[in-house]
Amino acid sequence: MEFSELIRIPKLNDVILHNAFHDPLNAMLCITSHHLILSSKKEQGQEIWLLHQSIDLVEKKLNNNNNSNTNGGSLILKCKDLQIIQLDINSAEDLHDVYYSLERLSNLDNPSLMYPFFYRPMYNILEDGHNIFKPELEFSKLIASDEWRLTTVNKDYSVCPTYGASLVVPKSIDDDTIITAASFREGGRFPMLSYRHENGAVLLRSSQPLVGTNNKRSRSDEKILNAILGTTNKGYIIDTRSSSTAGQLKAKGGGTEPDGNYPQWRRIHKNLDKISNCGGIILESFAKLMEAVNDVNCSSDKWMSRLESSNWLTFVQSSLNASCLVAQCLDQEGVSVLVHGSFGTDTTLLVTSVVQVILNADCRTVRGLQALIEREWLQGGHPFQTRHAKSCYTNVKNKQIQPTFVLFLDCVQQLHHQFPCSFEFTTHMLALLFEHSYFSQFGTFLGNCEADREKLNTSKTTSLWSYLNRPDILTSLLNPMYEPNKATIWPSVAPVSLVLWNDLYLRWVINQTQNKNALVKIHGLIQNDKNLRSQVTRLRKQLIDLQKEWDLINIDDDGTIQNDVDGA
Structure with missing residues (x-):
């Protein structure tokens, strides 16, 4: 064509x-x-x-x-x-x-005809963004230990079509066990490492087990989960579906892990059904939100009513609530957690990603957030091409279209709002990620999984990460109020604590120029303060050096000056 x-x-x-x-x-x-x-x-x-x-x-x-x-x-x-x-x-x-x-x-609908394959950057590529967040680099410390190893059992994507080619698995689990366990999970998405907390607790993600009405069993799946816990520890399975939904899916071949076969694991249901079941409800919520936003003649009372009835902030609250529960299990109880819904490609990734932003300070840096998105969403198999084929204005009725990734970015924005000094980047970076996940001159978000991107040969395109990490672009993304904070950040999930993301949803309705100018002024004030502190530090060092030299000078009784430095 x-x-x-x-x-x-x-x-x-x-x-x-x-x-x-x-x-x-x-x-x-x-x-x-x-x-x-x-x-x-x-x-x-x-x-x-x-x-x-x-x-x-x-x-x-x-x-x-x-x-x-x-x-x-x-x-x-x-x-x-x-x-x-x-x-x-x-x-x-x-x-x-x-x-x-x-x-x-x-x-x-053919990705190979899209602009990323025709775009030629007018600047030098300083680093190849397609290769900077490979699993062997991201998990290098774990792989060097006696607990984990890198496997290429999925190199041809036959074990799990939506996982990456290189996977980090327990060292005690051989490839045959992985192959067998994958056949027990929806789409082959067997329990996969997402994150290892500093106290040793592990965060895993997967899809639902295919137990069906006969309560089928997989000893290989059990072996993988038990290898994570050892012989004495307990773990939690956080199912992002309600118990009733999980029960209904059991009749269709899915379901939940039988308690008798997983005695060390306690299951907790978090009702995120409306997000995870591709029912179009979350897209409808997004559409209602933007319909209210674009109605500039709406009265204050009606605006608040329409905002509430859109349920968008309710979805944000539910996502944060589930993520905080998982974070507490990992951090405060020191217990490993497996998160899954039905397919493991939407709310599962949403929860595991927000958990890491809460617990891991590195994920609150520019490169750390990029690495998180690469690990959990891109290598984790979130179907961007399908989910973001259309957005909130579309009249296409397709249950596969839904803004789960937008919901994740909004959750990060809520954390940023509550802890503005703990993030290296501004919310402008989140808005850029929002845009590029839907349309872009870069090939980072093309396809539905790593296998798709390999087939499309997206390595020929320019990576979004290569662009964002250029010094001139990176400077515009940095938060002038950032102070590195290694501590866990516990957000308030009370409705009164949640805010509408004005910089994104209202940016074409309310002029954001004053906010941008204020940020520039803040940046300048903080930079001047840093320069002043640097000058003070330099003067203090000079005074200390002068004091040391003075202490080395001796004056005799007849007034003769003797310099111990020269004498030495």
Whole structure:
């Protein structure tokens, strides 16, 4: 397929652009293979480049006139970064042609035709982001111990299609046991290491066991879990489904671990069903939230009511609540935990990721958060291509589309709000991750799993991590108030403690310029303070050195000065 076949009208003059915080602009519209470009006819250099992949929904509105062919109308572009753009076009024929082109270009489902495979960076790549967070590097200390090893049993992705090629497993477990255990779990997602806490407690993730109505048993699966605990320790299985949902899935071949076969493990159900079962409810919640946000004429009372009825912050609260429970088991009780739902690709990853941000200070740094997303979400098999094919403005009814990753980023934002000095990055970095997970010039979030990315050969694309870690970009992401804090951060999950993420959800409704300027001023004040402290420290050192020299000088009775330094 040639892109030219999808572009009915490559260029159009006198298009009126309406977008947030700007006056209407007379622009020339250009449609290329991957971008919609709007250039001002009067103000030179003013251009908007919009990736077709960023468009969530195109709405067409004809002018109300009997002679509609000459009066044109408007196209409303609702984008995955949450902004809404209106294009007024004079001719109805041109309007239809632009609509046809954008509708098809924004709905390409072949990742190899997307912009990351055509993008060529205009800067030097300082490090290859595709290879900086490999399991053998991330878990090097554990692999060097007597407890864990690296296996390539899944190198052809036949054991588990959604896991990575290199996996960290207990050293006492051989590859045959892993293969057998994988057949007992949904999609082959056997219990997998996520994180080892400093006290030795281990966080695992998996999918549901396939016990069915006959209570099938897998001694290999039991062997893996028992190898984690040893002979005396107890563990927790945190099931992100309600007990009733787990029971219903048992009739379909799934279910929960039978207590009699896992006597060392205690099971606790956390009801995140509405997020994990791909029922579209969480996407509907996101859509309701943004519908309320974009209604600028809404009264205060109605706004609060609509915010509450969207249930978005309720989902955030439930996610944080489940994550805190797991974190307490690991940190305060020193007990290992296995987290799973049905498939282990959504709420399972959400919970295990938030737990690590709470417990592990490294995950609150720029590179640490990148490594966490790479480990848990990308190598962990979250299906980004499917989940983020559309966003909150879509009218496509697909139960596989859901913003679980957005919910994770919001949870991190809540932690950041409560502990603003404990994060090396600002929430601007979280907003960038939100955008690039939906549309990007980088290949990091392409595909549904590592096997997909290997098949697509995304190593030929530029990595998002290579871009974010460039010194000039990294500087803009750093939190000026950051003070390294190795302690666990325990958030309040009370409703009154949760806030709407204004910098993301309201950024196209309420101008954020003042907030950005304030952050720049804070950064400058803190930098000046650091410079002053550095000068004081340098002066103190000079005074100490002078004092030492003075102490080495002796004055005789006749007034003769003798320098012990010279004498020495």
